[in-house]
Amino acid sequence: xxxxxxxxxxxxxxxxxxxxxxxxxxxxxxxxxxxxxxxxxxxxxxxxxxxxxxxxxxxxxxxxxxxxxxxxxxxxxxxxxxxxxxxxxxxxxxxxxxxxxxxxxxxxxxxxxxxxxxxxxxxxxxxxxxxxxxxxxxxxxxxxxxxxxxxxxxxxxxxxxxxxxxxxxxxxxxxxxxxxxxxxxxxxxxxxxxxxxxxxxxxxxxxxxxxxxxxxxxxxxxxxxxxxxxxxxxxxxxxxxxxxxxxxxxxxxxxxxxxxxxxxxxxxxxxxxxxxxxxxxxxxxxxxxxxxxxxxxxxxxxxxxxxxxxxxxxxxxxxxxxxxxxxxxxxxxxxxxxxxxxxxxxxxxxxxxxxxxxxxxxxxxxxxxxxxxxxxxxxxxxxxxxxxxx
Numbered sequence: 001x002x003x004x005x006x007x008x009x010x011x012x013x014x015x016x017x018x019x020x021x022x023x024x025x026x027x028x029x030x031x032x033x034x035x036x037x038x039x040x041x042x043x044x045x046x047x048x049x050x051x052x053x054x055x056x057x058x059x060x061x062x063x064x065x066x067x068x069x070x071x072x073x074x075x076x077x078x079x080x081x082x083x084x085x086x087x088x089x090x091x092x093x094x095x096x097x098x099x100x101x102x103x104x105x106x107x108x109x110x111x112x113x114x115x116x117x118x119x120x121x122x123x124x125x126x127x128x129x130x131x132x133x134x135x136x137x138x139x140x141x142x143x144x145x146x147x148x149x150x151x152x153x154x155x156x157x158x159x160x161x162x163x164x165x166x167x168x169x170x171x172x173x174x175x176x177x178x179x180x181x182x183x184x185x186x187x188x189x190x191x192x193x194x195x196x197x198x199x200x201x202x203x204x205x206x207x208x209x210x211x212x213x214x215x216x217x218x219x220x221x222x223x224x225x226x227x228x229x230x231x232x233x234x235x236x237x238x239x240x241x242x243x244x245x246x247x248x249x250x251x252x253x254x255x256x257x258x259x260x261x262x263x264x265x266x267x268x269x270x271x272x273x274x275x276x277x278x279x280x281x282x283x284x285x286x287x288x289x290x291x292x293x294x295x296x297x298x299x300x301x302x303x304x305x306x307x308x309x310x311x312x313x314x315x316x317x318x319x320x321x322x323x324x325x326x327x328x329x330x331x332x333x334x335x336x337x338x339x340x341x342x343x344x345x346x347x348x349x350x351x352x353x354x355x356x357x358x359x360x361x362x363x364x365x366x367x368x369x370x371x372x373x374x375x376x377x378x379x380x381x382x383x384x385x386x387x388x389x390x
Contacts, residue, residue, distance in 0.1 A: 010074075015064040018056070021049050024066065027073035035104050038280035038316065039137045039335075042098035046248040046256060047275075048078045051094045054243040059083065062093060063127075069109050077103040077142070081128050087351050090128040090344075096234045097243075099282070099320045100337075101133045102140045123342065130348030135159075135321045135337030146340045152356060155339035160327035162306065162317040170307030185303055192295045196265020200304040203259050204251045211245035213259055217271030218244070220287025227290060244273060244285075254279070254312060262301040270301035280316040281309050302330065 005012040015021055021028075028045040041047060048064070056062050060082050067075035078093035092101035123131045131149070135157045136142050167173040174182070192198060203210055218241050225232055234240065249256030254276050262270040270288040274281050283305075288298035306317050319327040321337055341356060343349040 009069055011068045013066050013068065015066055016062055018049070018052050021045075021052060021062070021064070024073065025049070028076060031073050031076060031104055031106055034106050034108075036107060036278065037102070037104065037139075038278035039100050039139065040102050040104045041275050041277035041282060042092070042094055042100050043076060043078050043102050043104045044277070047098070048093055050243060050246055050248075051097065054239050054246075055094075055237060056080070063090065064093060072106075072109065074106040074109040075103055079123070083128070087130065087347050088128040089351075090123055090131040092133065096232075097237075097240075099135075099284070100140075101136045101142070103142050103145070105141045124344065128348070129343070129345040130351050131342040131344060132340070134339035136340065138336040138338060143338065149340040149342045150352075152339035152341045157321055157337040157339070158323050159321050159335045159337060160319040160323060160331035161333050161335060162319075162331045163315070163333050164306070164310050164317060165315040167310050170310045173307065173310055185300075188296045188300050192264055192269065192292070192297055192300055195267060195269070195292075195295075196263075198300070199263045200301070200308070201261050202305075202308055203261060205245075205247065205249045205257055206251075207259075210259060211241075213261055213268070213271055214245045214273060215241045216268055217259070217273055217285060217287040220271060220289065221285055223290045224287065247275075249276075254314065260301055260305040260308070262297060262304060264297075269297035272298075272301055272305055274305070276314060279314050280318055281305075281314050282318045282320060284320070306330075 003011060003013050015024070025045055032040070032044055052062050060080055063079045063081050065075075065077040065079060066073060079090055080093045080095070081088060081090055082095070083089045092098050095101075132152075133142065133146060133149070134152065134155060136146070137159075164173075167176070177185070189198065203213070218235070222235060224230075225235065244257075247257040249258050251258075256277075257273065257275055260270075260272040260274065261268060267289070269292055270286070272286040273284050275284055276282075283302075286298055286302070288301070309317060317330070319331060323334075341352050343352050
């Protein structure tokens with residue numbers, strides 16, 4: 001670790017290697033336990049250590065900022081240095097896989113003005129051309145830490161969330177649905193059950209079939225991406241399934257990675273990989289049997305997952321960033337997400353002024369194109385790929 005700042009009793013050190021990450025494992029986990037923020041899963045030791053072990057090579061260099069008061073770790077801000085086409089960017093560690101840019105702060109020691117200032121200043125030592133922080137939850141301590149950093153113009157994002165705390169049981173949740181919703185959900189279940197008796201289970205990383213079912217879920221998702229003409233840089237990164245299969249999860253503590261599996265008879269028809277953190281659930285990757293798409297197995301699985309979460313005391317079903325009509329239909333609240341961009345060199349200023357303003361319009365235009373045309377563009381590694389790489 002490299003010490004970069006010492007001020008007001010706080011020492012900020014930068015972690016740049018897997019060995020350094022593992023050396024502070026106990027401190028990092030103790031900080032996680034003290035934190036109360038449910039939006040910090042992508043800053044946990046398990047996620048960050050595993051991501052660095054699989055992907056921190058070539059163009060991804062960890063620059064994890066840690067703040068200490070004496071021997072106590074009081075804040076972790078996982079960042080990395082990456083870039084293409086000559087522009088080096090400081091972004092959230094794990095991008096594009098990490099869905100929130102956030103920091104974990106100790107509630108008693110890590111949220112003062114001095115801490116926020118030190119965290120904000122630490123980006124200047126990472127060596128990039130531009131610092132890009134997105135999506136940052138509006139409730140994150142980074143919002144005040146980055147008070148002097150300009151917002152990204154035109155950045156408009158939110159997470160759709162189903163607040164489960166208002167339902168005393170899964171039965172109460174189902175009874176609260178409208179008549180049309182109930183009828184549609186019963187119809188989907190009945191049609192799907194013609195293939196075989198429906199069975200649902202949630203399994204954890206210690207299950208012998210966990211890795212194989214993670215691979216099956218990602219295969220299903222890739223089929224959906226292909227059939228709908230979409231491209232994902234995250235899925236394109238080699239070893240993605242191995243990375244997901246090696247995430248930790250604890251059934252007893254209801255924490256970490258878990259997998260919802262829906263079968264019709266012996267046939268796996270839908271799989272969802274999610275993460276539970278501080279009693280909030282992140283719906284990370286959902287996949288379904290494309291040949292059964294008219295029967296909506298993915299929607300049946302989502303309903304069963306929501307019911308399982310309610311009955312196990314989980315308080316939120318988080319559909320994560322990038323709003324969509326289907327997400328809004330499953331949610332009853334939302335969290336605003338912010339974007340920040342700070343130029344550190346002339347290349348960074350050019351990137352912010354010339355390129356970033358184009359992205360919202362370009363992505364909207366790409367989304368409006370027919371699925372057939374998008375498929376052709378993805379096969380040609382064209383505009384669709386370019387938009388998601390930046």
